[in-house]
Amino acid sequence: MPLYKTITPNSETIVKIWKITESFDDLMQMVNLKPKSLExxxxMKSELHQRGFLSVRCLLKAFGYEDVDLHYDENGKPYLNDGKYISITHSFNFSAVIISDTIIGIDIEKQRDKITVIAHKFIDYEFNYLDKNASDYINKLTLIWCIKESLYKLFATPGLSFIQHCLVIPVSDNEQETVAWIDYEEKKQRYNIQFLEFEGFTCAYAIA
Structure with a gap:
């Protein structure tokens, strides 16, 4: 079982990351899927997506849950039978699940140069402190994307804009946490962000 890492950000929250090394068939044998999930x-046309989906169910088992315990609301936000909060992500050969007593969101992304092409679509204020010539520019862009995606999953509100409503405070060197804000209509909320980098990937999670 390639459980890559377990993190405990606080007494109410656990993050588990899975490195996907198994074949589709091997993963299928490791999980019990309800009919809707099996269908x-x-x-899915991509085996990469299939393996990501199944690895998430393996992570559920690592938490003590089964696929039957996981559901999705009308906005596509996952929830558990027992009322705990859950957020899910996968990218290429990594997946992650965060479960907490409080509202949370998580995202994993592979660090790739192509993110510079779409940076203008999710960054506004943050350009004020980013250095396009810095050696870690790709990593910083990927981190901001991960943070805003985790906020989007946490907030789960149609119409939320990465550029207009999500604000990421600069991250100090050698730090693995920061603060982000959602400013949406009448709601203004501050979130604590923690993150890590590994094997060319970035993972960030937001905690209310």
């Missing part, structure tokens, strides 16, 4: 995974 969904078999309809």
């Amino acid at each position: 969904r995974v078999l309809s």
Whole structure:
């Protein structure tokens, strides 16, 4: 079982990361899927997505849950039978699940140069402190994307804009946490962000 890492940000929250090394068939043998989930995974055209989907169910088992305990609301936000909060992500050969007693969101992304092409679509204020010539520019862009995606998952409100409503405070060198804000209509909320980098990937999670 390639459980890559377990993190405990606080007494109410646990993050588990899975490195996907198994084949589709091996992963299928490791999980018990409800009929709806089985139909969904078999309809996926990409084996990479299939393995990501199944690895998330393996992570659920590592938490003590089964696929039958996981559901999605009308906005696509996952929730658990027991009322605990959950957020899910996967990118290429890594997946992660965060479960907490408080509202949370998580995202993993591979660090790739192509993120510079779409940076203008999710960054505004943050350009004020980013250095395009810095050696870690790609990493910083990827981190900001991960943070805003985790906020989007946490907030789960149609119409939320990465540029207009999500604000990421600069991260100091050698730090693995920062603060982000959502300013949406009448709601203004501050979130604590923690993050890590590994094997060319970035993972960030937001905690209310």
